Amino acid sequence: MDGAQVGALEREMDARRHLLSPAEEMAKLGSTSRPLLAYGEGIHVVGTNGRRLIDGPAGMWCTQIGYARREIADAMSEQALRLSYNSPWYTVNSPAAELSARIAAMTPGDLDRVFFTTGGSTAVDTALRFTEFFNNVLGRPLKKRIIVRKDGYHGSTSLTAACSGREGNWPNFDIRQDRIAFISSPNMRLAEGRSEAEFLDFLVDEFSSKLAELGPDTVAAFLAEPLQASGGVIIPPTGYHARIKAICEANDIVYISDEVVTAFGRCGEWFASEKVFGVVPDIITFAKGVTSGYVPLGGLAISERLLARVSGDNARGSSFTNGYTYTGHPVSCAAALANIKVIEGEGILEHVRDVSGYFAEALNSLSGLPLVADVRASGLVGCVECLADTERAVAGDLDRRLGARIDAICFDLGLIVRPIGHMCVLSPPLIITRAQIDEMVAILRQGILRAADELARGEIF
Template identity: 45%
Template sequence: MNLAGKDKKHIIHPWSNLGSDAESMIIESGKGVHVFDSEGNKFLDSISGMWCVNLGYGNEEMAQAIADQCVKLAYYTPFGAMTSPPSIQLATELSALTPGDLNCFQFTNSGSTAVESAIRFVHYYFNCLGQPEKKHIIYRENAYHGSTYLAASLNGKRCDRSYFDYVTDIVHATSDPNPFKRPQGMSIEDFCDLRVNELRDKILEIGPDKVACFIAEPIMGSGGVIVPPPGYHKKTLDVCREYDVLYISDEVVTAFGRLGHYFASEEVFGIVPDIITVAKGISSGYQPLGAAIFSQKLVDRISGDSASENSYYTNGFTYSGHPVTCAAALKYLEIMKRDKLTDHVLEVGPYFMERLETLMELPAVGDVRGRCLMACVECVVSDNEDENIAFAQRVDEFCQEKGLIVRPYENLCILSPPLIIEKKHADQIVDILGDSIASTMDEMGYS
């Protein structure tokens, strides 16, 4: 049995169709912005693995830092009053980069566990303050926040709701803030106010004494790279402050350079939230690592002399603050600073978006949106949603045949290339994607 057959027999893949007979594509190696499959085919990876391989593949400095830490100390428990130097150093360095007073870290294994820990902290926090009814969480349609039980219950993407069970009694959705979907004739400013007022109305409907937090991605990633209207995040934060609702900024995708900054909440959108969640780019995908980052003000209200009796914080993971993963993150931060990676993104990112916007000339392209190295091309060929989805899936197949990997979701082509791409790579991505859309139009009769 070949590798693909063994994979099919033994491995259950995330977000795979268990009824499909299709075999997996086996990615065997990578170098720079390219990956190679088991057949020797070369692909430009325009999705960074899964939004995360910011430095590209085969970075020897990253590999050496990981190996050195494995030899020095591969693991020790983070529970109770135990720790290791890399986690302390990482938290210290990150606290100099985070907005406001967000300098208290709980390290996790992933973005899902970071979001799960953030929500659990919020519930713990209000319980400690004697407000046990503040449990309810507001999220948005088309959001993605993870795949652990509570985090998955906050996902607003239709396709993520399947035969699993979800929390239903304390979670509430509001509409996504996608300007492309605004009512015909409505200005972007009025659309922004519509969505902000919807959040206010939802809080009042549930009861401010019962709403614990609002969670929002600065730019909604896998739900379609949805960039909210200008001022949206500031206005939603103001609403949360008015009703004592904590604001969680889910920066699992947007942090660590994808938008040209270490964190996007303040630098890009002008807000200082109460909590930030991160993962993916924090280690450039070289090791699994996430974190929930809390405001010092919140932590001070429930710790030290303010702590409740026997207030043990019974949340965490065997691999929280794992020394090897933290060493990888420290090396990535070192490389980011030394190589001025954020400056590079701010130079190549706008060029990438400008090139992508030329695809609007194709009749099958309904919208191009994004910021820097986080982008989406939405295919619209019909009023029938299934036809749009079928079209985009064929575009993805053509791209792969031409040596480009994009991330398909419904009728969208989602792009998040490694942060090290050059303008020539941006040109290649746009040229292949454009050719693939044109080929699909010809094949499916939409020319």
């Protein structure tokens, strides 16, 4: 073996012996390790064994402009040499100030004030903490409940995990909180024979009923992704968000749009809330695509109307003391500014709008295959839902094993899929071409067909 191969084996052993990864299967701790990547370029990553893989999930919904972009690396290097850090409690750096102005120009309505965090979880946590601060300053200490949806995902802090309706993440953690209330996922597969319009009415009525049950004077916020990404790319009925927002406005409830996944081009817009899903929220959270994953950064944009109620003459001596050591980190903000420049300069938003229909059609070409129960897509994020019995709406253990098997086959064929249980999710880098979409979907087709054959032969049970 040459030196590179020896080094790769050493790193694999380091990972087995010392690394605790997210979603670690504890029975296998120390006995296995995840594939070790050597480098990335464009929409591909390459393993230390030389295997070249299409990055179907764009890392974790985030590598918008692809890998190995020198523009980002140069911006980070130049900023690190100029000013590598500043304390956000005492000073401000230029990249953070400029980035806040750029983001304020992108957001809908009057969401013109930006607070930076370290990632998506801390962005959502900060948004929720702001609603606590907001109601305490206004003298409403009981107005603290948060309404969220089943199958939603909002992060990994204690509070954001409690707001995440994917119950598979709950075992062995003390997740439940009395202040969190759940309503249904807006998943048409759960509509039980209702039309889209009827299902929308049901969902809105359910929200109103939950609000009446809890008492409007106790509810601080409604927290929702424009589409439920980790829940399986669940796209709500048309008009859903606007109707819920109207009820929130009538009851002085803060409407938080969690755009950690959908912002910065994933749906063909800087932010998807208004232009794609028809709602102007009170707060928008973001992360992931803001730097295309080159370095951690998150944040939120807050309505000036909300802030006016607890600032200036209305501050009542208060300070918003929430913050992080790396809030507005200069290198991260410099990377984000360079990322925005690339997206603008190469017309990537326009490209996403141009190819998103083609992407949806390519995924829908899988609809007639065995195992395929549903196909959903918006922008450049899609899901192929696979079930052993496609007539059922709820997945079981066999279906989750099928999803894992499809993922493994696709990996061997050169495609990384985001397997969320039985759902095969693809959210590729935004620079993907039509030919690369064809290649990606062709591999997924083979993965589904091979898994179906194995199931028929009794090899998956």
